[in-house]
Amino acid sequence: MNHLQQSQQTLKAAKYIEYGLKTSIIEHYTQLPVKYLRTLCKDVTGKSPTSGQLITVPRLFKNKRAAIACILFVSIYLKANHSSSRRVDLELLLSAFDCFTNQLVQLDEMNEDKLSFNINDAWVLMNAYMNHIIEFVPCCCGSVSVSSQVFDVETKCPFCAFGGHFRYGLEDLDVLLG
Numbered sequence: 001m002n003h004l005q006q007s008q009q010t011l012k013a014a015k016y017i018e019y020g021l022k023t024s025i026i027e028h029y030t031q032l033p034v035k036y037l038r039t040l041c042k043d044v045t046g047k048s049p050t051s052g053q054l055i056t057v058p059r060l061f062k063n064k065r066a067a068i069a070c071i072l073f074v075s076i077y078l079k080a081n082h083s084s085s086r087r088v089d090l091e092l093l094l095s096a097f098d099c100f101t102n103q104l105v106q107l108d109e110m111n112e113d114k115l116s117f118n119i120n121d122a123w124v125l126m127n128a129y130m131n132h133i134i135e136f137v138p139c140c141c142g143s144v145s146v147s148s149q150v151f152d153v154e155t156k157c158p159f160c161a162f163g164g165h166f167r168y169g170l171e172d173l174d175v176l177l178g
């Protein structure tokens with residue numbers, strides 16, 4: 001990597017750090033050394049990067065509201081995705097995350113308790129979806145439920161649990177619902 005490339009990757013990495021992406025993910029995409037990224041994290045946030053594991057796929061779908069959030073996020077990402085690659089596009093992930101956050105704040109049902117869905121969770125989710133570890137199955141209510149051949153996830157439709165009504169508040173679900 002020459003100096004210009006390193007500078008360009010550093011700017012990208014600084015943006016990813018601001019979003020809270022884990023160093024291991026940023027390293028994978030920018031090819032910048034971990035030690036360098038840890039220092040950059042201190043420059044950007046004033047703190048060392050936090051360690052800790054990524055969320056597991058079953059935990060992403062731990063309750064009905066979390067499942068609805070996941071379904072909405074995948075739908076928003078796919079709407080903007082015009083590539084056939086299975087690799088998660090980080091730039092797309094960030095813009096989908098902004099859009100997702102804007103939609104969620106408008107929904108009372110999703111804001112009763114603060115929903116903990118962060119950018120790293122979004123990355124785990126999209127990886128699982130792009131690699132067919134999870135799939136969405138049409139439900140008779142007109143929405144979708146989650147299915148997985150790999151993990152034990154709750155397969156009951158989360159929208160039916162809310163009487164099916166509030167998918168209409170989620171404007172971007174049309175990609176999955178057809």
Ligand SMILES: [Zn+2]
Binds near residue numbers: 141143144158159160
């Ligand atoms: Zn349903």
